[in-house]
Amino acid sequence: HALYAAAAAVLEGVESRQGSIKGLVYGSRFQNVKQLYALVCETQRYSAVLDAVIASAGLLRAEKKLRPHVAKVLVYELLLGRGFRGGGGRWKPLLARHQARLKAELARLKVHRGVSRNEDLLEVGSRPGPALQVPRFVRVNALKTCIDDVIDYFKRQGFSYEGRASSLEDLRSLKGKHFLLDPLLPELLVFPAHTDLHEHPLYQAGHLILQDKASCLPAMLLAPPPGSHVIDACAAPGNKTSHLAALLKNQGKIFAFDLDEKRLASMATLLARAGVSCCELAEKDFLAVSPSDQRYRQVQYILLDPSCSGSGMLTRQLEEPGAGAPSKKRLHALAGFQQRALCHALAFPSLRRLVYSTCSLCQEENEDVVQDALQKSPGTFRLVPVLPSWPHRGLGTFPGAEHCLRASPETTLTGGFFIAVLEREEVSSSVSQTEALGPELTPSPAPKRKQQQRKLAAGASTPPCT
CATH class of the missing domain: 3.30.70.1170 (Sun protein; domain 3)
Known part of the structure; x- marks a missing residue:
């Protein structure tokens, strides 16, 4: 009941231009923001289909107290979603009275348009492509x-x-x-x-x-050993932070920063549910964090996943079907912030290894930002060649850009992503080439047999991820 009410409120807010789906979802008080976001996006995607079915079935005429946006969410769930398997509250019996008519109208609409699948009812720009x-x-x-x-x-x-x-x-x-x-x-x-x-x-x-596979790569490639001090510079919503904590086995310290109070509160809930105990959250602009602050004197690893255009995000295609590339003005502003954030991160005196990542497909936010940072600190940091068999590499815009990774639905079956691993030049040669190239050269064993499972369950340490 609460989920459907929250989804209807977000849809109404989007229609009245109070904000974007993502902003309204995170601004709601609904605890499971991912579930709410998915429901709203799918309902929005089928909006025209749902309007046609609701009108043909006369649902709002028969149920005069049923608000239009609530009706749209409920009919989506009944005909195209989970079918109220997760509950439905007082609305479930209400929709049950009209179920046969609604299903008949959906079937009639398919016949009229000459299609057999629900997805074929969508406009071309709203149909799920490879990214979905x-x-x-x-x-x-x-x-x-x-x-x-x-x-x-x-x-x-x-x-x-x-x-x-x-x-x-x-x-x-x-x-x-x-x-x-x-x-x-x-x-x-x-x-x-x-x-x-x-x-x-x-x-x-x-x-x-x-968590999408591409989103798991930054923490895996940062590979902080247990006991390390790590900065997660732009941390919310927290999946990468929880991954870092798992790699650290909760031994060490993660300093996680984010400016958005609501996203940070949601992140705190996620980290608590994941059992993370080594993380210190701060509602703070990473650019305002002083590299000379004694609290961060032991920080040797930084994960920087700054705000970006999100042009590679799968959910963006749900929220904005057919959306074009971000404007040059917006890209220029984002890239300026990203360049400042990366140069700031490289100023931490004990830093050994940094991962820069975005969920963007745009060169301005990716290769150009990395090239700018390397040019501003010549001889101090280098790009590390990682995962040599990864099929999608950085654009060849400067020497060494092929060491970066890109990801896309077409080439890697993941969301669109960009990753660069930077390492301080004077890091000793004790860091082996195998470590630099990544875990694909040292594959973990496949899941073990029952006896070993019982040992793990009894408290033995889990095999490291890298």
Whole structure:
């Protein structure tokens, strides 16, 4: 009941131009913002279809107290969504009275337009393309459980585990209740696209993190060892922060900064659910954090994932179907901030390794920002070559740009992403080339047998992710 009311309020706010879907969702008091965001985006995407069905069925004429935006959310859930499996409160019996008529009108609309699938009712710009067909990636939270136990749990629920994937084609062909272990990240499970796990007990208990594979790469490539001091410069909503904490095994310190009070509050809830205890949150502009402050004198690792255009985000395609590239003016402003943030991060005196990442596809926010930072600190930091077999590399705009990583639905079956790993030049040669190239050269073992599972469950340490 609360979910549908919140979704209707967001839709009404968007229609009256009170803000964007994302802003209104994060500004709501609904606890599960991801679930709310997904419902609003899907309802918005099918808005014209829902309006036609509701009008043809005469729903609002029959139920005069039912508000239009609530009706739209409810009819989406009944006809195209979960079918009120998650509840529905007092609205469920109300919709049940009109269920047959609504379904008949949806079927009639398909016949009229000569289509057989719901998705074919969408306008061309709103249909799910490759970006919306990427698999569902699920990171197992090593602070609360281990990969073997999670696999067993899903198998007991009727899922079929297919082992470690060997290619992108394995991921692309996933269907039904089959799932795989990602070929690169040893704590990442892969399910078919659109698998909804928001109501799953392991997710709600913080044992699982629903996180795109590309978004898991920054923490994995930063690879801070347990006991390290780390800065997460622009931290909310917190998935990467929780990943860093898992890599640290909650040993050490994460200083996490973000300016948005509401996003930071949501992040605090996420981190608490994930069992993170080594993180210090601060509602603060990272650019206002002094590198000479004694609290950060031991910081050797920084993850910088600054505000960006979001042009690679899968959810942006849901929220803004057919949206074009960001304007040059906006890109110029974003790139200016990103350049300042990266140069500021490189000024921390004990810094050894930094990962710069964005969920943008634009060169101005990616290669150009990295090139600018390297030119302003010549001989101090270098780009580290990572994951040599990763198929999508940085644009060749300057020497060494091929060491950067890019990701996209078409080439890596992930969201659009950019990642650069920078390392201080005088870092001693004890940092091996194998470590610099990344974990693909030192693959973790596949999930172990029952006896080893019981040892892990009893408190033995989980195999490191890198």
